[in-house]
Amino acid sequence: MKVLRVLALVLLSLGLAFPPLQAFDKQPPGVFRARRVALAASLNGGVAVLFAAEESQLDFTPYRQDSDFFYLTGWTEPGAALMIVGETKQASTPRAYKEILFLPARNLRMEKYTGVKMDAATPGVAEAAGVDDVEPMTELPAELSRLLTADRKLLDNLWTQPGAPQAAPLLSFTATALGTGMSPRPHDVTTLTMPLRQIKDDGEIGLIKRASAASVLAQRVMMQWWVKPGMTERAIAGAMTAVWMENGCERPSYAPIVGSGINSTVLHYSANDRTMQDGDILLVDAACEYSMYAADITRTVPVNGHFTPRQREIYSIVLGAQQAAIKAFVAGKSTINDRDRLDPNSLDTVAYNYINTHGKDLHGQPLGQYWLHGLGHMMGIDVHDPANYPVVLRPGMVFTIEPGIYIPEEKLGVRIECDFLVDRDGKLVDLDAGLPHTADEIEAAMLAGKGTAK
Numbered sequence: 001m002k003v004l005r006v007l008a009l010v011l012l013s014l015g016l017a018f019p020p021l022q023a024f025d026k027q028p029p030g031v032f033r034a035r036r037v038a039l040a041a042s043l044n045g046g047v048a049v050l051f052a053a054e055e056s057q058l059d060f061t062p063y064r065q066d067s068d069f070f071y072l073t074g075w076t077e078p079g080a081a082l083m084i085v086g087e088t089k090q091a092s093t094p095r096a097y098k099e100i101l102f103l104p105a106r107n108l109r110m111e112k113y114t115g116v117k118m119d120a121a122t123p124g125v126a127e128a129a130g131v132d133d134v135e136p137m138t139e140l141p142a143e144l145s146r147l148l149t150a151d152r153k154l155l156d157n158l159w160t161q162p163g164a165p166q167a168a169p170l171l172s173f174t175a176t177a178l179g180t181g182m183s184p185r186p187h188d189v190t191t192l193t194m195p196l197r198q199i200k201d202d203g204e205i206g207l208i209k210r211a212s213a214a215s216v217l218a219q220r221v222m223m224q225w226w227v228k229p230g231m232t233e234r235a236i237a238g239a240m241t242a243v244w245m246e247n248g249c250e251r252p253s254y255a256p257i258v259g260s261g262i263n264s265t266v267l268h269y270s271a272n273d274r275t276m277q278d279g280d281i282l283l284v285d286a287a288c289e290y291s292m293y294a295a296d297i298t299r300t301v302p303v304n305g306h307f308t309p310r311q312r313e314i315y316s317i318v319l320g321a322q323q324a325a326i327k328a329f330v331a332g333k334s335t336i337n338d339r340d341r342l343d344p345n346s347l348d349t350v351a352y353n354y355i356n357t358h359g360k361d362l363h364g365q366p367l368g369q370y371w372l373h374g375l376g377h378m379m380g381i382d383v384h385d386p387a388n389y390p391v392v393l394r395p396g397m398v399f400t401i402e403p404g405i406y407i408p409e410e411k412l413g414v415r416i417e418c419d420f421l422v423d424r425d426g427k428l429v430d431l432d433a434g435l436p437h438t439a440d441e442i443e444a445a446m447l448a449g450k451g452t453a454k
């Protein structure tokens with residue numbers, strides 16, 4: 001317990017401890033309604049039906065709400081459906097905007113395993129959902145058939161998630177109900193939610209900042225107190241998970257990557273089962289999710305607290321590439337995740353050119369060949385928020401800049417990953433500014449933790 005007291009005191013002195021948090025930090029209902037109205041506006045008079053995620057049998061595997069469903073409703077319970085009807089003023093078939101949340105009937109036996117749920121008959125459910133209308137799920141096919149019977153042209157303007165297993169049976173039953181031979185072929189509604197999700201509102205930015213702050217704290221605790229020869233990679237992941245959860249986060253935003261030595265060169269390494277050795281490099285790509293919003297942070301540190309000259313050289317090149325990309329950034333012009341690395345507006349090109357013109361491998365060859373992935377990705381409800389890359393970076397967007405060099409021959413992998421917001425003025429804001437960036441800062445943070453009991 002001495003350890004926890006020391007930790008709490010140090011965190012408080014760093015101004016890093018958070019006030020107690022409520023279980024789930026949800027944006028006000030009006031925010032979700034505005035998103036549904038925005039989606040309806042892009043339906044061109046069509047109808048969208050989205051499905052929530054299903055809870056696994058007996059809850060043995062973790063449940064997480066479908067990202068688009070959450071974005072549009074804030075509803076976190078499983079098994080629901082959302083119908084949005086787009087307004088049309090067409091004289092023959094005018095329709096007003098309409099939204100209905102369909103909820104499955106409660107299953108009292110399953111609730112003994114997975115907890116109490118709401119259904120359409122639960123008192124106060126409409127208020128809890130913040131949706132105009134809440135109906136039992138049994139009404140979904142009836143409601144859809146009614147709309148299509150009144151206007152069969154709607155068959156060509158149906159939208160749903162391509163991955164939702166419920167969509168095909170619903171549509172084929174509807175075709176039967178309408179006496180139509182062929183099941184309608186729906187459009188992909190995620191192509192409409194994607195651009196909406198890319199521009200974050202202030203509330204979303206606040207949630208991402210909470211995820212970032214808890215992730216920064218865990219990264220700092222990692223480098224200051226946990227990394228040393230003899231420690232396992234998995235123990236590092238465990239210690240970071242404890243910090244995230246103490247700070248109100250519900251889960252890691254992806255499987256923690258804690259790769260020492262040769263494992264630092266494996267991009268999505270997740271076994272985390274090696275014991276770290278003196279002289280190893282350690283790549284820690286690990287961050288958490290706060291109230292459904294992700295952070296994504298990587299730091300690379302020396303296991304014994306001191307970079308070797310070669311580790312420091314490669315680290316400085318990766319950092320230089322990140323800084324070159326940051327310097328080149330122009331809102332509304334720069335792009336990210338351009339695998340061709342030829343377009344001068346692409347930050348990938350800038351970072352690649354930096355890496356390829358600094359340093360050499362053991363055979364005197366340039367280092368560009370050792371960077372294998374895109375420079376970054378959109379981030380939000382998903383750690384990799386949906387996007388058609390390359391994306392032009394605009395105000396309200398949140399994304400990562402994460403150059404890396406991975407040289408298996410030298411058992412040396414370095415990635416530095418920070419999360420950025422383009423603010424309203426088009427300025428780039430580093431959400432991980434509170435975390436060491438340079439090799440010197442990392443060594444200083446590791447030194448500061450030495451001698452503190454664990």
Ligand code: GLY
Binds near residue numbers: 254285296297
């Ligand atoms: N942090 C893992 C990734 O971005 O792929």
Ligand code: MN
Binds near residue numbers: 296377400402417
């Ligand atoms: Mn990433």
